[in-house]
Amino acid sequence: MKVRKIAAIAVGAAMIGATMGYASAQLNVPKDFFVKDGAPNVKIVVGSNAAAMDVASAADIAVALGSMLYTAEEVQADGVSVIVKKDVTTDPDDLLVYSNWYIDRNNTIPSATDYDSLPDNAWYNGSSYYNGAYTDWEAYYAANPWITEIEDMDSIKGDKQIDWDITVEDLKITDADTEDVPTKAPKSATLTANVTVEFNYVIKKWEVTTSDTDDQWGLTTTTTTTTIDDDQPSGGNFVEDVYSGITKEMTFTLLGNEYYVLDVTNTTLTYGNDHGENWFHVGDEMEFDGYKVQVLDISINENRALVKVTAPDGQSDLVILESTAGATDVFSDGGILLTLENTFVGIDGNLIAQVTIQTNVKTIESGGELVSGWTTTFVTNAAGDTIEKIILKKELSGSTLDILGKYKIYYKFEGDTKTADFDNDGQEDDTRYTARAWIVIEPTEKVYDTQELKVGDELEGWTIDQIKGDTYTKITVKPPAEPITVLDSEVDLNNVDSNLILVGGPVANSVTAYLVDQGVSTIDWYNSDGDIEYLEDAFGDYDVLIVAGKNREATKAAAEELMAYLKDLA
Incomplete structure (x- = not known):
């Protein structure tokens, strides 16, 4: 037998910690002893009568070895298609507020020398130039609110067709420093506005x-397209209602709820x-959204039932x-409503x-709050059984x-000072101050x-x-085709x-014993520790790695050292 002993590494319990790192550095077992081409190239042998701790050590080594069972190769990614994206976010125009710029004041050179001397009549009022007072600005935007539409935000019967029609009106500005109504543009401001959102479910x-x-022959081609929307498209002719509104037993969403x-x-x-309808025998108990309903007694002659209801918080009540009588609101809070439809004798005689x-029943009146903080108005059809908006x-x-x-x-203000020859006396010693203010309307997220x-x-x-595609590392996992842990027998x-x-x-x-005897x-x-x-x-042609010690604890210490070595090899 040709034998060449390469290494014997001590990993005794007294050396665990500082010495184990040294032992790993000294151990020099080639990787292909353990794996070859990503597949196991070794078997783990444990004694037939070994202690359970030895079996566990063998299992730990097998798990560590499993992290090495793969192949890696650099490959060229072949591109079939490419996805491009474009920013299509609609950024609304800002709302004009105030300006004493030369171009905004009918080519009038600014007369203000500092912020305090800004004119009171440089507010935007809808005319070609900024020449109004603050009250004119407020009146203009009261008559011309900001309106926008965001399409397909909510749904009816699971169909996301409901748009958000948003109106921002009654805009007002308050000086954030003085909390007063401004006469000239404030440097910082508090805004107030009424926001209306309309949802059309028709x-x-x-x-x-x-x-x-056709330009050449003069022949006319007619094309008809179909669209589904709450708004009539230009030149569109009505075909039919897809949804006539919100009715009983229908699901819809509002602001995503x-x-x-x-x-x-x-x-x-x-x-x-x-x-829906539920059938109870006497003594039956069923649970609905945390409410437990138990029928205690049934009267066929009087068409009545005695029912015990227990709320999720443990509160209970008996109701007849x-x-x-119609629906009974058991706890008078809409938590659970019971309606006795009928009583009868089943085919089993019960x-x-x-x-x-x-x-979880709630009734919202028009003028109340369906969504917290928002006043709600319902627009119904003539019969009053369908909500259209x-x-x-x-x-x-x-x-x-x-x-x-x-x-x-939000409000934005910019002021600027310049010294120049504004009075044309040949001396650049005239200081002027200009200011512009506007209300920025900005999308909070990009649309692509x-x-x-x-x-x-x-x-x-x-x-x-x-x-073209870049190269990348292709990892191919190779699970063992047969067991790699065997008994010495x-x-x-x-x-x-x-x-x-x-x-x-x-x-x-016994295999270790054989090698010792030889x-x-x-x-x-x-x-050995x-x-x-x-x-x-x-x-x-096959090598051997013995992982052992004088007892099971010493063998476990050696196994842990081998696991650390395998981790570095993986």
Whole structure:
């Protein structure tokens, strides 16, 4: 037997810590002893009668070895298509407020020498030049509110077709420092405005017919397109209603909040959770949104039922339901409503109560608050059973107004001083002061349009000629095709076909004992505090790594050192 002993590394318990790092540095087992081409190149051998701790150490080594079972190669990424995106955010025009600039004052040279001497009549009032007082500015924007529409923000019956029609009106400015109504543009300001958001739940189908005449032959081609929207498109003809509004037993969203409609009148909306009809035998208990409902008794003759209801907070009450009484609000807070529909004898001879159950029921009147902080108005059809529009209104105030998280509105002031020959006396000793102020309306988030392009596609005059990809590291995991942990009794010493990791000394592992008896292993395992011994060509062309010690604790210490070594190799 050709044997070349490479290393015997001591990892005794007394050396754990500072010495283990040294031991790892000294251990020099090649990576291909453990794995080759990403596949296991070794078997872990544990004694048939070994202690449980030795088996656990073998398992730990197997797990550490698993982190090395892969191949890595640099490959070229082939591009099939490319996704491009473009910023299509609509940035509204700012609202004009104040200016004494030369160009804004009908080519009048500014006369102000400092901020305090700014004119009171340089407010924007809708004319070609800034020549109004603050009250003129306020009146102009009262008559000309800022209006915008954000499409497809809410849904009806799960169909996201509802737009947000936003109006910002009754704008007012207050000097943030003095809290007074300003006469000239303040350097900082508090804004106040009424914000109205209209949601139109009547969605229609429209047809738009267009015609085009050929330049060469004079032939006319007619094209008809269909669109679905709440607003009539230019030249559009009504086809049919897609949704006529919000009705009973319908789901809709408002500002992203979902509601299930239980009832609609011309002034109210009732919503909540409808659990439908439920059948109870005497003694049956069912739970609905945390409310427990138990039927205690049923009277067929009187068409009544005695019911115990327990709320999520533990509060309980007994109620008598009568089929002629309609819905009973058990706790008088809309938490749970019970309606006795009928009582009868089932085919099994048992009494049955048929009860309709609704939970978390709320009724909002027009003028109330469906969304906290917003006054709600319902616009219904003539019959009063369908809500066609919901209008929310709220007064906002502050240095920055948040419009539903989509826009922010704030005041901006810029002042500037310049010394020059303004009076044309040949002396550049005249100081003038100018100021401009406006209200900024700014989107709070970017909107992007994306497009997928392939070779041959064109983009803004450019043709996609080829799509290249960078190189990247391709990792291929190679799970073991057969077990890599075996018992010593399964190893044929006359026909070893793999490198071996032997866990345990000569007492616990018969293969280790064989190598000791043959003089191949020279470690004094009976007194070892934990060693790793690497034996090259121990079995023909196959190497052996012994991980052992004088007892199970010492073997565990050696196994932990090998795991650390494998981690560095991975």
